Amino acid sequence: MNERSIGQSLSRAGLTLVRPRGAVFLLLLVLLVWITVLNPSFAEPGQLMRFIQRVAPVAIVAIGQYFVIVSGEFDLSMGSLVTAQVVIAGNLIGQDDSRSIPVLGFMLLFGALIGLINGLVTTLLRVPSFIVTLGMMLALLGGILFWTGGAATGNPADGFRQIGRGGIRDVPIIDFLPWSALLLAVILAAAIWFSRRPFGKSLIAVGDNVTMARYAGVRVWWVKTSAFILSSLSATVAGVLLVGYAGVHPSVGRGYEFIAITAVVLGGVVLGGGRGWVVAAAAGAFALEALFTLLNFAGVPSTMRDAIQGGIIILAVAYSATTFRARRRRGPLETSPAMGKRPDPTLDPVSPALQDREPAGQRTDNGGI
Amino acid sequence: MTTRRLRLDNTVIVLFALIGVIIIGAVLVSTVGRNFFSDGNIRDILTGMSVLGFVAIGQTLVILCASLDLSVPYVVSLSSLIAAETMQGRQENILWAVILTLLVAAAIGLANGVIVAGLKVNGFIATLGVGLIIKGYLATEYKGTAGSVPWEFQLVGASGLGPVPISTIIMVGLAVLVALFLRKTRTGHHMFAVGGNPAVSRLSGLRTWQPVVVAHVMCSVMAALAGLLLASRLGVGSPTVGSQGGYDLLSIAAVVLGGTLLLGGRGSIWGTIGGVAIFAVLDNVMSVMQVNPFLKDVVRGIVIVAAVAIYTGRAIERRRARFSKDASGSAGTPPVDAEVAR
């Protein structure tokens, strides 16, 4: 390995791609290239912006789900919450643009409240989050459909829908910059910032080992509840984008919880908590949507899509799981320098190599407490 | 010893909860001029229990091993189709069709088990993926209901002893067998061990993959039995009958409602049956009361969470980290964790 100058950073980038944690970026790259081969116009900046606009809600939901999963929990209520927020926007705003701001405020409050309930029932009543959020999923969707008679009211005012539908036009090079792409960038940046803050560190510590985190003085209940609130807020934002992008329908948001979990796992985040990188989770969402786009372009019968998606999830996760263990058995070697940049592997509790990486581990961990 | 006591306690609580639900239900039903304990109503409840009961028994085993099975609805649908298409309405094909159905299901369960235990893919993702593969196969291969089930086989789903359907008797019989399996066989004991603490199990010389694979195979076979029962009740095979029932999440909810820890290692079949019964009574009462279908889901959601809160409130100190971690290095966990948490 040539350890100098530009060659180093290049090889580091290359290594990151074949490394399990980087696998999602490799997968995304392959899919994007493949799409471009099938349909060269996809690579035009304008088309790419449209693609980002489409992925934004899924990626935002995945970012929210990341916080919950990395803290060792699940949020199955996200899909229902997206649907609920879409319906709330349609019903409360109606055709009156002036209500947009108050209703938006209400939606954020409502989302935070749902997250708070999920979090408190999980942490204080000790009900497994799988069950809490499953119950929330049923109750929320049933409640919202009951309230609106099947969500039959039409779309909200066009002004409100511009958030998810519109953007800045006539931008040089990219032509069209969707608001949702900007929003995604802001949220991703905020998520990265959160992850680097003590809060992010505590979150990973809690997901890694609750008891130890508690001994170390982390307020476990609050950290986990915050994760649920973040997750519900992200579902709220996704709802705002989707009601703009697509409009009101009770099927908007259906299955988003599973898509989000799949995206997060594709991004190498470990179910059960304690390991993961939020950027990879967002990349997982991009990879998943790129896959769907590829299948559309390739003309695969729509009935086969589920099967292909299922196969790819299993193979991707199996690849991460097996190569990760294989690598670990071989010792630290080249893994340390590049991986030390991200907070996750240093917190890896099971790596026999950790002792060798002690300094890196301390640096990131101590920030968390 | 404490394990045994906890299990009994939880099963007893489920029983009390069930009795409570029955009493409340009976009172509510009587307010609309119906008799909760009439033959027709009891049959309605028991019928509602049978299909979910089969699935939930299998799900219990998988959850005991700290895994999950989200592929059950698709296994149910596929099984109903294989059975109905193989039978072709002819009595002489019944035996062969049942055997074939169970074999295919066992193969799917084996695939689940190998992906979980061999490839170390989390059970949630592994079975979600396998479920999607089967779903895609069903949607591509089948356009609507197919095959037909002979009259003799339809009798399984349609007849009963007094108010007790045959299908319920079979379901309870299987529950007894599985409970015995868990209590008497080595693999059964190992399921508790592996689900409880994979690292310790490994150190004590268990082949930790074996109980996991067995549990997944049994779970898929149980789902296939549910599919056979549905084929018998419908008279045809259906590619959507499993997802219509939402058996994946409902069975997990029933298992947890029955006092089994979602983290694995502790639980009982009888608790699960109790959980399934609570759901069945709840559904029955809401249908008799003509509750708005949207509100039914609200009630279900609240009951699931509220009921589980009853157990977990008592088991605070027994919580562990969710799901088994990548098991290969868990033995070294404590010292490393001390580093992390400092």
Add this chain to the structure above:
Amino acid sequence: MRRRANVAIAMVGAAALIALAGCSTDPTVTPPEDTGTPPVINEWFDQAQYDKQFAERGVTPQGPSSQPYLQYINAEMVDTSEFASAGAKKVCFANASISNPWRQTGWITMNQQLKELQASGAISEMETRDAQDNDDTQIADIDYFIEEGNCDVFLISPNSTAAMTPAVERACATGKPVIVFDRGVQTDCPVTFIHPIGGFAWGIDTAEFLIDHLQAGDKVVAFRILPGVDVLEQRWAAAEKLFSEAGIDAVDYFTGADPVKIKQIISDELAKGDVKGIWMDAGDGAVAALEAFEDAGVDYPVITGEDELSFLRKWKETGVTGLAPVYSNFQWRTTLLAVQKIFAGEEVPKEWVLPQDPIFVDELDSYLAKNEGMPGGHYAKFGGEDLVGYPQVWQARVMP
């Protein structure tokens, strides 16, 4: 080493499983599909049904033209004098679900019709069990009614055709009248089976409209809700056949009526090439479909939606070339009116085929005016304008 081997075996197993799913039919049976457009073989296509419904579209229905919900086409009447009896009757209704706007609208109309029949003393009460789209639940519901319901008449809106047949036969065996509507069953034991002309007629109306406005070689994207439901599959079976005969290049997608998916599919299709027509087997997503063209900045396609108000309003607003096929929602009230007729001993059609006329552009304004103030998920031809509670009940859309 052994673990490595295990991993390898497991990988192969997983790959085999995927390959299994990918292999949709026995390769020895299917000819390779590489040439242009092969002749359409849709297993839902039924020439006899197609011909029957093709003809029924042209028939002037019998009965009062101001009450389309009481009209019938090519009816063979059956005598119901054996059921004639006085007094208010108890109706037991096994409903498949109210999980989509079409069923919700019908359910509201049905309940308002019920109020009138209760007031007139024909019906004492209606007990409803909702199966929430679940075959097994609906079978149990019917069995419960047979044993515990004290029913005078059974109404059944089957969740699926073949699976519900045994249970409907059990209901018939009680000797009480059974009325089936919307989807059918594979037995003629019910007194009457009420339905609009059917899925093939929908497919013919829509495909002919698109073919008239397009040229051979043009691309039509077809949006379908889900596979395996006969009333929906027949719509596509007819349309697919006609498209293929006219040389229209049609591709179909299942979307679950999710407007997000609809929009994404259209933008992908537009990236591949021009899309000239949009066909839908239900109108839920028509607005999203049109918006996808707006967002991409290309001309609107020719579109067939449904008589759902959200589509009608978008149609009016944009002035697209459109057609609103109708799957007559008023059948929900016909069902209760049939109960009244049967107990009065009046003859009813054995197969009660209701008219099913699409809304053309020249009728658009009148239907929009008639349904002013209704929510987007309301159906223009709901046929309940003369019922108690009109229009507030439909506007408020409170599910009973």
